[in-house]
Every structure is written in structure tokens, then in C-alpha cells.
Amino acid sequence: MKNTHQHNLDFLFHPNSLALVGITTAKTWHWTSTFLEGLIEIGFDRPLYLVNPKGGEIKGRKIYTSLKDVPGNIDYVIGLVNAQVAPKLVEECAEKGVRAIHFCTAGFSETGEEQRVKLESELVEVARRKGIRIIGPNCMGIYCPQSRLSFSPAFPKESGPVGVISQSGGNSIYLVRQAALRGVRFSKVISYGNACDINENDLLEYLANDADTKIIALYIEGIKDGKRFRKTLEEATKEKTVILLKGGATEGGARTAAGHTAALAGSRATWDALCKQLGIISVSNIEEMIDVLVTLLFLPLPRGRNALLFGAGGGASVLIADEFENRGLRVPPLPPETIAQIREFTPIAGNILRNPVDYSQAMMNLEGVIKTFGILSRWDGADFLVTFVRTGQFTTSRISEDHLNLLMSRFSVKQGLFSKPVAMVLEPSILPKEAEAILAAIRGCISAGLPVYYSFAAAANAINLVLNHTEKQPKRVSG
Amino acid sequence: MKNTHQHNLDFLFHPNSLALVGITTAKTWHWTSTFLEGLIEIGFDRPLYLVNPKGGEIKGRKIYTSLKDVPGNIDYVIGLVNAQVAPKLVEECAEKGVRAIHFCTAGFSETGEEQRVKLESELVEVARRKGIRIIGPNCMGIYCPQSRLSFSPAFPKESGPVGVISQSGGNSIYLVRQAALRGVRFSKVISYGNACDINENDLLEYLANDADTKIIALYIEGIKDGKRFRKTLEEATKEKTVILLKGGATEGGARTAAGHTAALAGSRATWDALCKQLGIISVSNIEEMIDVLVTLLFLPLPRGRNALLFGAGGGASVLIADEFENRGLRVPPLPPETIAQIREFTPIAGNILRNPVDYSQAMMNLEGVIKTFGILSRWDGADFLVTFVRTGQFTTSRISEDHLNLLMSRFSVKQGLFSKPVAMVLEPSILPKEAEAILAAIRGCISAGLPVYYSFAAAANAINLVLNHTEKQPKRVSG
Numbered sequence: 001m002k003n004t005h006q007h008n009l010d011f012l013f014h015p016n017s018l019a020l021v022g023i024t025t026a027k028t029w030h031w032t033s034t035f036l037e038g039l040i041e042i043g044f045d046r047p048l049y050l051v052n053p054k055g056g057e058i059k060g061r062k063i064y065t066s067l068k069d070v071p072g073n074i075d076y077v078i079g080l081v082n083a084q085v086a087p088k089l090v091e092e093c094a095e096k097g098v099r100a101i102h103f104c105t106a107g108f109s110e111t112g113e114e115q116r117v118k119l120e121s122e123l124v125e126v127a128r129r130k131g132i133r134i135i136g137p138n139c140m141g142i143y144c145p146q147s148r149l150s151f152s153p154a155f156p157k158e159s160g161p162v163g164v165i166s167q168s169g170g171n172s173i174y175l176v177r178q179a180a181l182r183g184v185r186f187s188k189v190i191s192y193g194n195a196c197d198i199n200e201n202d203l204l205e206y207l208a209n210d211a212d213t214k215i216i217a218l219y220i221e222g223i224k225d226g227k228r229f230r231k232t233l234e235e236a237t238k239e240k241t242v243i244l245l246k247g248g249a250t251e252g253g254a255r256t257a258a259g260h261t262a263a264l265a266g267s268r269a270t271w272d273a274l275c276k277q278l279g280i281i282s283v284s285n286i287e288e289m290i291d292v293l294v295t296l297l298f299l300p301l302p303r304g305r306n307a308l309l310f311g312a313g314g315g316a317s318v319l320i321a322d323e324f325e326n327r328g329l330r331v332p333p334l335p336p337e338t339i340a341q342i343r344e345f346t347p348i349a350g351n352i353l354r355n356p357v358d359y360s361q362a363m364m365n366l367e368g369v370i371k372t373f374g375i376l377s378r379w380d381g382a383d384f385l386v387t388f389v390r391t392g393q394f395t396t397s398r399i400s401e402d403h404l405n406l407l408m409s410r411f412s413v414k415q416g417l418f419s420k421p422v423a424m425v426l427e428p429s430i431l432p433k434e435a436e437a438i439l440a441a442i443r444g445c446i447s448a449g450l451p452v453y454y455s456f457a458a459a460a461n462a463i464n465l466v467l468n469h470t471e472k473q474p475k476r477v478s479g
Numbered sequence: 480m481k482n483t484h485q486h487n488l489d490f491l492f493h494p495n496s497l498a499l500v501g502i503t504t505a506k507t508w509h510w511t512s513t514f515l516e517g518l519i520e521i522g523f524d525r526p527l528y529l530v531n532p533k534g535g536e537i538k539g540r541k542i543y544t545s546l547k548d549v550p551g552n553i554d555y556v557i558g559l560v561n562a563q564v565a566p567k568l569v570e571e572c573a574e575k576g577v578r579a580i581h582f583c584t585a586g587f588s589e590t591g592e593e594q595r596v597k598l599e600s601e602l603v604e605v606a607r608r609k610g611i612r613i614i615g616p617n618c619m620g621i622y623c624p625q626s627r628l629s630f631s632p633a634f635p636k637e638s639g640p641v642g643v644i645s646q647s648g649g650n651s652i653y654l655v656r657q658a659a660l661r662g663v664r665f666s667k668v669i670s671y672g673n674a675c676d677i678n679e680n681d682l683l684e685y686l687a688n689d690a691d692t693k694i695i696a697l698y699i700e701g702i703k704d705g706k707r708f709r710k711t712l713e714e715a716t717k718e719k720t721v722i723l724l725k726g727g728a729t730e731g732g733a734r735t736a737a738g739h740t741a742a743l744a745g746s747r748a749t750w751d752a753l754c755k756q757l758g759i760i761s762v763s764n765i766e767e768m769i770d771v772l773v774t775l776l777f778l779p780l781p782r783g784r785n786a787l788l789f790g791a792g793g794g795a796s797v798l799i800a801d802e803f804e805n806r807g808l809r810v811p812p813l814p815p816e817t818i819a820q821i822r823e824f825t826p827i828a829g830n831i832l833r834n835p836v837d838y839s840q841a842m843m844n845l846e847g848v849i850k851t852f853g854i855l856s857r858w859d860g861a862d863f864l865v866t867f868v869r870t871g872q873f874t875t876s877r878i879s880e881d882h883l884n885l886l887m888s889r890f891s892v893k894q895g896l897f898s899k900p901v902a903m904v905l906e907p908s909i910l911p912k913e914a915e916a917i918l919a920a921i922r923g924c925i926s927a928g929l930p931v932y933y934s935f936a937a938a939a940n941a942i943n944l945v946l947n948h949t950e951k952q953p954k955r956v957s958g
Contacts (some may be wrong), residue, residue, distance in 0.1 A: 083828055107828030110793075116827075138793075181909060223799055247794060252810030252834075253801035256720075259833040260793035284805075285798060285936070314589075314617075314739035315647020315726060318700055320766060326763075331731030349562055349586030354738040355731075360946035375933020430660060430907045430921065435914035442909065457764070 139193025161183020618672025639664020
């Protein structure tokens with residue numbers, strides 16, 4: 001009954017009914033409650049059952065003491081039980097006609113302990129015998145906003161074009177949460193853990209053929225079948241933009257990966273070569289992955305590498321020009337005639353009318369900023385505009401929120417108002433008061449369709465990666 | 480009367496009286512008010528006069544209509560007047576016996592306009608003729624907590640061992656503000672701008688001989704006298720640890736530097752070679768500079784490069800191990816006997832007892848965390864410990880602040896309780912509620928004498944830079 005090549009996994013993402021087996025009965029905060037909260041929050045609208053031998057109730061919902069007591073049919077089970085009882089749960093599921101189980105449960109092959117490696121083999125054996133597919137164990141499972149599946153109450157309800165396959169649950173949560181704050185939305189996210197049955201190849205084949213997925217982001221610690229993975233990746237890159245984060249690229253990282261999802265990491269060189277050959281955007285951490293997603297989704301593709309930087313602060317301007325040129329982009333000088341036009345209504349003291357344009361002193365003059373944007377918009381020497389507010393640079397920490405909002409609103413050029421692609425840099429602040437204002441500004445930028453980056457370095461890096469990618473490969477898929 | 484080599488500039492930092500000339504009389508927020516607010520906030524306790532031809536008052540303080548109307552003596556003037564009247568102000572200052580003027584005023588040689596370059600020469604000529612020293616123009620001047628001088632109300636009142644020389648005012652504000660949030664304190668910070676009279680060499684000579692300054696941080700866009708600068712730097716590095724951030728290291732950055740402080744940038748290669756020869760820690764942005772300062776000040780020097788990483792999240796552990804090994808540090812495996820000891824009281828499911836130690840599931844058990852730290856403390860294979868909380872990874876955004884604080888307190892190992900140097904990674908969150916909790920946690924860590932980093936990558940990078948530096952140069956100066 002071994003059938004790992006079956007790629008019509010659509011049923012996984014559209015269960016008609018669902019049971020959370022082994023959900024905590026304790027009233028205190030417990031990690032298992034995350035699944036129930038996630039499903040409630042996203043509005044799962046089909047039968048949803050809770051099961052725990054202790055019975056009781058959570059949030060007014062009855063907890064059944066066993067699966068067989070559940071009155072209706074169950075398509076899909078989220079297993080939160082202890083590892084030892086996992087094989088038994090598969091047997092019980094088979095009796096209820098369950099088609100797939102996501103085992104969140106950890107404590108299998110990833111421990112490296114012989115007995116637990118054996119337990120995982122046993123689990124797979126029972127599942128195959130009974131014809132039940134398994135996601136995991138040791139993972140968070142499926143987030144699919146369209147069918148109202150989620151593993152965190154913090155995830156957005158709306159769908160988007162990004163599909164994610166992540167060997168790590170924590171990294172998938174971190175990715176979705178952080179990317180969502182910057183406007184990225186997802187078609188399907190699968191945290192697949194130890195991949196004892198359904199593995200990265202099955203999932204990649206599925207996403208490659210999924211009409212709702214335009215961009216595929218992968219977090220991979222190691223693969224089970226290199227040949228098939230390569231072939232599947234090659235197919236995927238023909239239709240979609242693929243971004244890959246390889247965890248365990250160093251000796252220490254690889255050792256950790258082995259202990260995390262029992263994965264064999266493979267050498268850095270092999271992975272780099274693979275990405276280069278197949279036109280995959282290779283990133284080295286989650287932040288970089290999000291920066292690339294934001295760029296693909298919200299920055300209209302610049303026709304070239306010439307950046308116009310607009311911001312505040314003379315010293316900051318020097319450093320941001322360095323950040324851009326160090327990352328393969330160009331910051332060409334502003335021509336004298338353009339400077340002269342801006343100079344007509346802008347005081348020269350405290351403003352540096354070059355590129356970057358330092359508008360420190362004039363920045364509180366909204367009319368001037370708009371007029372300057374109009375003039376810069378007509379300059380043919382730039383391919384895109386990056387503008388920013390560095391809150392940490394204000395001379396007073398007692399700056400009012402209104403003032404900050406005002407300041408930021410002046411940089412809120414809607415995508416399309418300016419004649420070139422526009423990106424926005426908004427540096428986070430660890431001061432809660434500033435954090436409020438910055439979050440509001442980020443939300444404003446997202447509504448205006450702007451890509452938001454947390455630093456000029458990050459913007460430069462991601463724009464460079466996307467330009468590298470599109471230059472090699474003229475097709476470009478975005479949302 | 481030319482005397483730029485005079486390095487006893489002590490009088491600059493200890494004026495007996497001070498006048499803010501050209502301070503705004505408008506009631507609304509204005510950048511010039513920053514100086515008055517800064518001086519009030521830090522408790523400047525000698526005569527402080529305000530001057531503006533319009534007269535009036537600010538915050539109940541009389542504004543004199545001219546310098547000569549001021550009743551007392553004036554040692555030091557902060558000039559906020561327009562560039563055109565700057566030379567005239569020097570004349571007036573001479574009549575009052577002023578010894579030094581800091582011209583905040585911009586609109587001189589940095590504009591590149593012939594007339595304004597001439598104006599700056601004129602300014603220097605008058606000052607030299609009258610025997611008055613000038614800081615600037617186009618800069619923020621002096622922050623010296625010991626003598627209660629400040630140019631921002633956001634700066635700490637307490638002194639510390641770090642001296643800063645910054646060509647950029649904005650960068651110096653950003654540096655002090657951001658570094659202060661992580662516990663760094665300063666002896667003297669000088670933003671010196673166009674350096675028409677007092678330049679980087681004078682200031683560097685001064686700080687090299689300043690007993691209150693143990694570490695010198697430099698932000699330099701360009702220098703006036705390369706030979707002298709090299710000699711001065713060489714002297715400075717004999718007694719102090721020097722960190723250098725060179726702005727304008729790229730073509731675009733250099734062009735911007737020219738427009739910012741009229742500085743000639745010099746090639747990247749020249750600067751790199753200089754740092755290497757003289758044992759200067761070279762950094763490429765302000766964040767990196769702060770990371771290095773935090774490391775020098777708060778991380779007891781590790782005896783080697785073996786890191787013990789302790790945190791949460793399997794996938795995160797894989798990536799942080801990569802971050803460390805990619806930056807020249809090692810993440811050695813935990814020996815079986817140590818694992819066995821921890822395993823005795825720690826469930827294996829969901830916790831990865833390797834290095835990094837992933838304590839995901841057990842982390843809410845304070846007793847277990849302390850016991851584990853005790854066992855890890857006795858392991859000889861690690862030279863230092865880095866521990867972290869990644870808030871963005873929590874499965875719910877509705878996590879309570881109490882919960883977050885509880886969680887973080889469990890990682891608050893005071894420097895010295897653990898047998899090895901301890902560093903803390905606390906990732907900032909753009910969610911204001913989390914920002915509150917994280918800020919509180921950062922403050923807790925600072926009180927406990929811990930270095931705080933915003934990412935594992937930043938910690939790894941800074942620890943590597945400091946180890947590189949100390950390995951080459953056995954002496955080490957810290958606060």
C-alpha cells in the first residue's frame with residue numbers, strides 16, 4: 001500500500017470533519033490549545049470534535065472520551081497524544097474511516113533513541129496497512145485559510161499566493177506571523193516534521209500543481225530522496241518562483257537538524273549548485289525569505305538597478321548609499337537640473353539635494369515633499385524609489401504619536417502615484433510608544449500596496465536577489 | 480593664531496556658562512529646542528542663556544535679544560543662527576569673551592556651492608583672528624554627561640567608558656539612543672560635522688588622553704590630514720580599544736559623504752588595511768558598532784570560540800547553529816553523559832537535548848531550567864553561553880505580558896551565576912504589546928549585567944569580531 005508518489009493530496013486540505021485527539025483538559029495555557037484556538041479563530045465551519053480520555057469540556061465544547069464515541073464521521077485527525085500511543089490511535093482512526101492524521105506529537109526518530117526510531121517505523125507500518133496518510137510526526141501540520149484550517153490563532157484569515165513547505169513548525173509559525181505583518185498572505189502552509197509518510201516531494205509536487213499557489217517558499221533541513229527532490233524542484237520552478245532556505249548548512253547546524261527532524265542535511269555546495277542551476281532564490285535566514293516575498297509580491301519589477309533613495313539624515317544617507325552599492329545596486333547622482341528645480345523651493349541648509357535625497361529640515365513641509373516627488377518622478381536616471389523614516393534618529397524620545405504619524409503619512413506614496421516602483425523602509429523601535437506608531441505606519445503602507453522593509457540593508461539585499469533572479473529568468477510570477 | 484594641533488581641548492567639555500544663540504521663539508516643536516531640552520533634562524547647573532533678536536521667553540526662561548545684553552560671562556556658545564550671520568556671531572562672541580562656539584548651523588561647504596564654501600572660510604578666518612575655537616559647522620556638538628552637556632533629551636544622565644567622535648549628528652544621536660537602550664554609557668560624544676577648525680585629529684588626541692574614556696568609537700566620512708590621522712589613531716590604539724565605522728565606503732556613499740560634510744572619503748581598501756594594521760575593530764554599520772560595544776562592555780571575554788546555545792524551537796536551533804558557525808564560532812556537540820543527566824528529569828518529546836539545547840516544552844518548568852543550567856555549567860566543552868527568547872515564534876499573539884515576563888525571567892541568569900560568560904538574545908517585536916514586555920526584559924538583562932543582542936546573527940558577529948581583536952592583541956580594555 002506504499003504510495004508516497006501519490007500527489008493528489010487535495011483531500012488533506014479540505015477535510016469535511018476534524019477531530020483534535022489528545023487536546024489538553026487542563027484549564028491553564030497549554031500548547032495543545034493552540035490548535036483549537038487556531039481553528040476557532042479562522043472560522044472552521046464543519047464538524048469539529050475534541051477527544052481526551054479524561055472527558056470534560058473546553059470553551060463550552062464537549063470533550064469525547066474516545067474517538068469511537070464521536071457521533072459523526074471524521075475525515076482528518078490532529079494527533080496530540082503521547083508518542084507511545086500513536087500507533088494505537090491510527091488503529092482507532094481506521095475504524096472511524098479517517099483518511100489522514102497529522103501527528104503533532106514529538107518523541108520519535110528525531111530523538112535519535114533506538115526505541116523511538118522503531119516506534120516511528122511501527123507508526124508508518126500501521127498507517128500503510130490501514131490506508132491512512134500521515135503528516136509528521138513532530139510538526140504543526142496544515143494552515144489553509146481557504147478551507148479554514150490553521151494551527152495558530154495569530155494567522156490571517158485571508159488567502160494569498162504564497163505556498164510554504166517547512167520541515168520546522170516553529171519556523172513556519174515565525175515565518176507566517178512575521179510575513180503577515182508585512183502584508184504577505186498564504187495559499188497553503190505545511191509544517192511536515194519527520195516526514196515519515198508524506199514528505200517534501202509529495203508536498204512540493206502538490207504545490208507545483210496548485211492553482212492558488214504562485215510562489216513556493218521552502219524551509220528544508222534534509223531530504224529523503226535527492227533524485228526525486230531535484231526532479232520535483234525542476235518541475236516546480238518551471239511554473240512558479242521558488243525560494244529556498246536550507247537549515248543545517250554548517251556542521252553544527254547539520255548536527256542540530258539531525259536531532260530536530262532526523263534529517264540528513266547535505267553539503268552547502270550541493271545546495272548552492274542546485275539553486276543556481278534551477279533558478280531558485282536561495283536565502284540564508286527567515287528574515288531574508290520574508291524580504292524576498294515582500295519584494296516579489298509588492299514591488300513592481302524595477303527595469304534596472306538604479307535606486308533613488310529619499311529620507312532623512314546626512315550620516316544616514318551616507319550609510320544607506322553604502323548599503324545599496326554594497327549589494328549590487330546603484331545610487332546614481334542626481335543631475336544638476338533636477339537639483340536646481342528642487343532647490344527653487346527648498347532651503348539648502350540641512351537638506352542634501354543629491355541621491356540619497358536628505359530632506360531632514362524640509363520634511364515637515366508636506367507640500368514641498370509632494371512637489372519634490374513630482375520632480376524626482378520625471379528623472380529618468382532612477383529605476384525605483386526607496387524612502388524611509390528612521391524613528392530612532394529623532395532627537396527626542398518624547399516625540400508625539402501624532403507627530404510621528406504625520407511624518408510617516410508624508411512618505412505614504414501609494415504604489416502607482418509615483419512613476420517608478422516604490423519601496424518603504426520603516427525601522428522597528430523597541431520603545432513601545434514608537435512601536436505603536438510604526439505598526440500603524442506599516443499597516444498604512446500595506447494598504448497602499450507598498451513593500452515594507454525593516455532596514456535599507458534588507459531592502460537592498462532583497463531587491464538585488466529578485467533582480468538577479470529575474471535577469472536570469474525573464475518570467476516572473478507574483479501576486 | 481592657527482593652532483589645530485592644540486589637543487588640550489578640556490575647556491570645551493567643561494564650560495562655566497553657556498548661551499543658545501538663535502534658539503527658536505516659536506512655540507511649536509522645532510529642532511532647535513532639542514538643545515534646550517537636552518540641557519534641562521541632563522541638569523546643566525551653570526548659567527544658561529537664550530538669545531534671539533525677537534526676544535520673548537521659552538519655558539519661563541528669558542530670551543535675550545542680543546549676546547551683549549546677557550548679564551554674565553559666557554564661555555561657550557551653541558550657534559543655531561542662519562549660516563549668513565555666523566561670522567557676525569563670532570565677532571559678537573569675541574566681545575563677550577567666549578572661548579568656543581559649536582555651530583549647529585548648516586549651509587556651508589557641505590552644499591558644494593561656491594558662495595557657501597567661501598562663507599565657511601570666512602567663518603574660520605574670523606574665529607582664528609579672534610582666538611575662538613569652533614566645533615562644526617553642520618553638527619550636533621557635545622554630549623558629556625559628567626559636565627551636564629547634552630544635545631538630546633533622550634540621552635542618559637550617567638557617564639560611561641565610551642567616547643564617540645562622529646562626523647554625523649544624526650548618526651551620533653542614533654548611536655547613543657540605541658546603545659543606551661542596551662546599557663552602553665558614554666564619557667564624551669562629539670558630533671563634529673564639517674570640521675572647519677576642530678577636527679577628528681584634535682578630538683581623537685583628546686579622547687586618547689582622556690582618563691574617562693576606555694573605548695573610542697569613530698564614525699568618519701573623510702579626513703583632512705591622512706598622515707596625522709594615522710599617527711593619532713596609532714597612539715589611541717595603544718591605550719584604548721578603537722572601533723571604526725567608515726561612511727562612504729562605496730562610490731555612491733562617498734559621493735553622499737562629500738555632500739554631507741564635504742569629506743573626501745578615501746578608498747575602502749586603504750581603510751581596511753589601516754584597521755588591520757592598527758588593531759582597530761572595523762564595523763560596517765551602526766548596529767554592528769553597538770553590538771561590539773555591548774560585547775566589550777558586558778560579555779566577560781570568552782576563553783575560546785565554543786558556544787553553548789540555549790533556547791527554544793527545533794527549526795530555530797538549526798538556524799542559530801548555522802548563524803554561529805557561519806561567523807567563525809563553533810557549536811560543539813553536547814557529550815552523552817551531559818545529555819543523560821538532563822534527560823533524567825526532562826521529557827525527550829519536544830525538547831532537543833543537544834547543542835543548541837532546545838528547551839521548547841520544558842521551558843515553563845523553572846526548576847528544570849535552573850537544574851539544566853547547573854549541569855551545562857559543569858560542561859567543559861563550551862566557552863560561553865548564549866540564550867534567547869523568540870517572541871515572534873509564540874503560537875499566539877494573545878500571549879499575556881505576565882506570561883512573557885515569566886518566560887523571560889527564567890532566562891535571566893545574572894552574569895556570574897553561570898560559570899561561563901553569558902549573552903542574551905531578545906528579538907524585538909513590532910507588536911506594541913510584545914514590545915512592552917521585551918523592553919522590560921531588556922532592562923532586566925541590563926541590570927543583571929548581561930549583553931543583549933537583537934539576533935543570534937548579531938551576537939555571533941560581534942563576539943567573533945571581539946575575539947578576533949583580542950586574539951591579535953592580548954590587552955583588552957572594557958568598562
